[in-house]
Amino acid sequence: MxxxxxxxxxxxxxxxxxxxxxxxNDVDLEVQSGEFLTLLGPSxxxxxxxxxxxxxxxxxxxxSIRFGEDEIISMPPHKRGVGMVFQNYALxxxxxxxxxxxxxxxxxxxxxxxxxxLVADALETxxxxxxxxxxxxxxxxxxxxxxxxxxxxxxxPRILLMDEPLSALDKNLREHMQIELxxxxxxxxxxxxxVTHDQREALTMSDxxxxxxxxxxxxxxxxxxxxxxxxxxxxxxxxGESTFLQVERDGDRVSFSGTELKTGALPAAxxxxxxxxxxxxxVLDGPPTPDTNVFSGTVRDLVYQGDTVLAxxxxxxxxxxxxxxxxxxxxxxxxxxxxxxxxLGLKSADAVLIPREEA
Amino acid sequence: MSIGSEARANxxxxxxxSRREEWALLGLASPAILTVxxxxxxxxxWLFYLSFLADDGSFSLEHYNxxxxxxxxxxxxxxTFEVSFLTTGLCILIGYPxxxxxxxLSPRMAALCMLTVLLPFWTSLLVRxxxxxxxxxxxxxxxxxxxxxxxxxxxxxxxxxxxxTLIGMVHIMLPFLVLPLYGSMKAISADYLKASxxxxxxxxxxxxxxxxxxxxxGLFAGALIVFVLCLGFxxxxxxxxxxxxxxxxxxxxxxxxxxxxWGAASALGVVLLVITLAILLxxxxxxxLDNVLGGGH
Amino acid sequence: xxxxxxPASETQITHGQRLWLYIxxxxxxxxxxxxxxxxxxxxxxxxxxxxxxxxxWSLRWYEHYLNSPEWIQATWTxxxxxxxxxxxxxxxxxxxxxxxxxxxxxxSRMFYxxxxxxxxxxxxxIAIAAFYVFVxxxxxxSMFGLVIAHSILALPLVLIVISAALKSFDMNLExxxxxxxxxxxxxxxxxxxPQIRFSVLTAAxxxxxxxxxxxxxxxxxxxxxxxxxxxxxxxxxRDQIDPTIASISxxxxxISSSLLILTQLFRxxxx
Numbered sequence: 064m065x066x067x068x069x070x071x072x073x074x075x076x077x078x079x080x081x082x083x084x085x086x087x088n089d090v091d092l093e094v095q096s097g098e099f100l101t102l103l104g105p106s107x108x109x110x111x112x113x114x115x116x117x118x119x120x121x122x123x124x125x126x127s128i129r130f131g132e133d134e135i136i137s138m139p140p141h142k143r144g145v146g147m148v149f150q151n152y153a154l155x156x157x158x159x160x161x162x163x164x165x166x167x168x169x170x171x172x173x174x175x176x177x178x179x180x181l182v183a184d185a186l187e188t189x190x191x192x193x194x195x196x197x198x199x200x201x202x203x204x205x206x207x208x209x210x211x212x213x214x215x216x217x218x219x220p221r222i223l224l225m226d227e228p229l230s231a232l233d234k235n236l237r238e239h240m241q242i243e244l245x246x247x248x249x250x251x252x253x254x255x256x257x258v259t260h261d262q263r264e265a266l267t268m269s270d271x272x273x274x275x276x277x278x279x280x281x282x283x284x285x286x287x288x289x290x291x292x293x294x295x296x297x298x299x300x301x302x303g304e305s306t307f308l309q310v311e312r313d314g315d316r317v318s319f320s321g322t323e324l325k326t327g328a329l330p331a332a333x334x335x336x337x338x339x340x341x342x343x344x345x346v347l348d349g350p351p352t353p354d355t356n357v358f359s360g361t362v363r364d365l366v367y368q369g370d371t372v373l374a375x376x377x378x379x380x381x382x383x384x385x386x387x388x389x390x391x392x393x394x395x396x397x398x399x400x401x402x403x404x405x406x407l408g409l410k411s412a413d414a415v416l417i418p419r420e421e422a
Numbered sequence: 423m424s425i426g427s428e429a430r431a432n433x434x435x436x437x438x439x440s441r442r443e444e445w446a447l448l449g450l451a452s453p454a455i456l457t458v459x460x461x462x463x464x465x466x467x468w469l470f471y472l473s474f475l476a477d478d479g480s481f482s483l484e485h486y487n488x489x490x491x492x493x494x495x496x497x498x499x500x501x502t503f504e505v506s507f508l509t510t511g512l513c514i515l516i517g518y519p520x521x522x523x524x525x526x527l528s529p530r531m532a533a534l535c536m537l538t539v540l541l542p543f544w545t546s547l548l549v550r551x552x553x554x555x556x557x558x559x560x561x562x563x564x565x566x567x568x569x570x571x572x573x574x575x576x577x578x579x580x581x582x583x584x585x586x587t588l589i590g591m592v593h594i595m596l597p598f599l600v601l602p603l604y605g606s607m608k609a610i611s612a613d614y615l616k617a618s619x620x621x622x623x624x625x626x627x628x629x630x631x632x633x634x635x636x637x638x639x640g641l642f643a644g645a646l647i648v649f650v651l652c653l654g655f656x657x658x659x660x661x662x663x664x665x666x667x668x669x670x671x672x673x674x675x676x677x678x679x680x681x682x683x684w685g686a687a688s689a690l691g692v693v694l695l696v697i698t699l700a701i702l703l704x705x706x707x708x709x710x711l712d713n714v715l716g717g718g719h
Numbered sequence: 720x721x722x723x724x725x726p727a728s729e730t731q732i733t734h735g736q737r738l739w740l741y742i743x744x745x746x747x748x749x750x751x752x753x754x755x756x757x758x759x760x761x762x763x764x765x766x767x768x769x770x771x772x773x774x775x776w777s778l779r780w781y782e783h784y785l786n787s788p789e790w791i792q793a794t795w796t797x798x799x800x801x802x803x804x805x806x807x808x809x810x811x812x813x814x815x816x817x818x819x820x821x822x823x824x825x826x827s828r829m830f831y832x833x834x835x836x837x838x839x840x841x842x843x844x845i846a847i848a849a850f851y852v853f854v855x856x857x858x859x860x861s862m863f864g865l866v867i868a869h870s871i872l873a874l875p876l877v878l879i880v881i882s883a884a885l886k887s888f889d890m891n892l893e894x895x896x897x898x899x900x901x902x903x904x905x906x907x908x909x910x911x912x913p914q915i916r917f918s919v920l921t922a923a924x925x926x927x928x929x930x931x932x933x934x935x936x937x938x939x940x941x942x943x944x945x946x947x948x949x950x951x952x953x954x955x956x957r958d959q960i961d962p963t964i965a966s967i968s969x970x971x972x973x974i975s976s977s978l979l980i981l982t983q984l985f986r987x988x989x990x
Contacts, residue, residue: 450818654841
């Protein structure tokens, strides 16, 4: 399989209403050529609706979808020429592996010899060379996944859509397949839109992540930015663990319980909350560096989780902070027990502020 | 809710396309719908119209009045209901234990035993009615065996009366009760029964408090099907009733075949249809008919 | 009697305590099957009267049947009607089931109920209604009329069987085919139809049997050269108990039980 010309996708004003629920609410999204973009969101967020609209199985109420220069919003699915991998593989059980993979070529009337070669190549690409004559029912979950992938790429589509393709696999296989899909994407270079509700999967695989909720695009950025600079509380909660501290704002200065905080850039006007990731807090056992914010509190609970220890620390004003610390010998958390006072440090670069939403 | 973008791109195209697709899909159903409309709905409507025409062609309620006044018609309706009720009741009494038994078997045994329900289901109703006629008649198998065994001395009159009709109808209707009932029994999760045992209920308490109530929807559905089918039954009472059990459908037939009285036959048919539909409508309010008949979605 | 003391279900009731149920159910199952089966040996009797077991065996009533032009004619009529009904009801019923299943149109529910009504309302009504129309357009005693009327009775069964099959069919398969370049029709033919083929065959067999076994509609709208087997049987039953009927019944039992076995085999191969 050779690398080919990929197509950018340009979505604008896309809206789909079911009854009085917005499945898609005025979505604008540019997917760059050759990019691996993940649509991430909880179930019912609209991410699958968006993917189905790209594939042509959901007809939006209005809006525009362009593949390259061409408006395709009213084009039937079979003319869009996008490869698609479905959640439960959707392999045809009455056909062999080779017949499944060869099906799109048969529809395109590819000459037999050429088709056979393309099928063999595609199976080779997904490391299933020689499996052509197997029946679908003889395959394991991971192999089915690979066949579904081979079938979606065999006709060299310029856009590849994947709908939670790994959700049916067990954890180890899933993590293995994530890396493999990533490599495959680098090799083939198709514009790829990937749907998942698994934040770790999104962080692992994507060039960029589009976080979707209530049919709206909440944030579109690289995995690192999404994790480290979440735009709002929903994203901070959905991706990774977070606790939120209500902070006071006075012009450019921000303080918590009367102590001024050292933070990064401030969002525009409005009330603010501090996002505290448990693993970005450290247990201090000496004087803090100048760029460290210090919170002190009492250990309420300690949970040993093997690679890490989770400590619940109650601050003076009664709010709880969660600290995640490694279990390496000598870590300061080792000495802590319930009821102890702890000093927690948060570097200014890790102190992320988001607009506060009144509950 | 406000819609964000003021320029609703492609809205008309998409709406038109969506409509076209819906109509194309409904169009797939149109040959079937047209056939049913032309050969069933329209003609039944026509019969409805005929039932309000007097012999001279003027509008009248004469056929309905006669139905209300005539004792003979009253008796026919009574018989129809009597036979339908008795058949349904007997089917419940016989069918429930059978369905319960089948639901408790291993899949393999259940499939085998289910054949005894499916075989009659697939065998021509006429053949089964004929078989009962042969068995029940004066010199038939049952009488001759019973006399040989000394159960009774004189051949009993088992057929050409209500008894014979009921025996035949119960036999024919039983699968219609057992199949939905079996389905609803199989759908009862064994966890409920385990939970009940765990909470201290004995087997019979578990049955009456948990299993039986959960099987009721299937029982109602089956009983409803049996009852409604009985109301319109013709062949079995005509053959096994020997002229002593006259049901509405038989009267309709003789009105047409013997008396060429379309008006009277239509009026009877309309009443039978209205009763049937009323029962189905009432029942569909009480229980989900979808579960019985399968449905679109 | 170890088995009797073993638990028979989750509630730990033993087989011994359930013995009464097993006996009762066995009696009911015998009563369900026996009357039909008993006709078979009787049809091989040599006597004028129906006997069980026959004192002397012969094929005389089968000969009588085979040598009777009316019975043979009627058999052909029934087979033809069944075949044509199958050919009409199966495709239009399958198309309707698919269309109504896929569409989200609000009318689809109503159309579904309309197509199911023929098995819910009394057959006599459909019979006289069809008869009335066929009289007006001179189609009484025609094969075409019979087939159309029977198709209406078979449609609900086709619809129920196919709808159930579509419910358990994974529509993603059809979507996958369409994403790979198949039009809706091609996707249906290549993917959906092969997946529901056993249900379609079952529906076809049921359509055939519906027509083949049908009495009341046939009584009104068939006749003359196009009298069906069941119509003639019914008329013969009202007159006397002719042992020829036992031989015809046996043939019909053989036909329907082989069709039943066929559907069971379909079910097996589907699992």
